[in-house]
Amino acid sequence: MTNTMTYKGYAARIEYDDEDGIFTGRIAGIRDGVGFHADTVEGLREAFHEAVDDYIDTCVRIGKEPQKTYSGQVMFRVSxxxxxxxxxxxxxxxxxxxxxxxxxxxxxxx
Incomplete structure (x- = not known):
């Protein structure tokens, strides 16, 4: 079982908060902290879609390019x-x- 959701090219990692009895998620791969939550899976899916749409709309409104795709260039060191x-x-x-x-x-x- 994967604990992820995808929508419009964005992905989110999903967790369950037993103390509050809710599912929580955060859009992955962007610098801005965009989180969402709900108490059902369907509600969480709707909240995720709303969070992505709101993120894109907010970026457009403030004249910021929404962060989305990676460049395809990965640089790391190995032995x-x-x-x-x-x-x-x-x-x-x-x-x-x-x-x-x-x-x-x-x-x-x-």
Whole structure:
């Protein structure tokens, strides 16, 4: 079971607050803190849609570009040994290191 919802290209992680008896969520992948909550799954879905629509409308109203998509450029450091192993695995599979890493990351994130 995944604890996520998606709408209009946005995703949210969902949690249950047993103390208050409500579901809570927060739009993921944006710098602005946009949260929502409800006491039913259907209510939570509606609250999520409203939160996304409100976020987009607010950005338009204040002249701010809504944060949405990622650039597709990922830069991170690994140890030289991991780099060597990854480069070798990519070469042996007949792919560039970039192609190989994209496939590995996609499988790991799914």
């Amino acid at each position: 030289p040994e991991v780099h060597r192993k990854a480069a070798l695995a990519a070469e042996l599979s007949g792919k560039s290191l970039n192609q190989w890493a994209e496939e590995v990351l996609d499988r790991a994130a799914s």
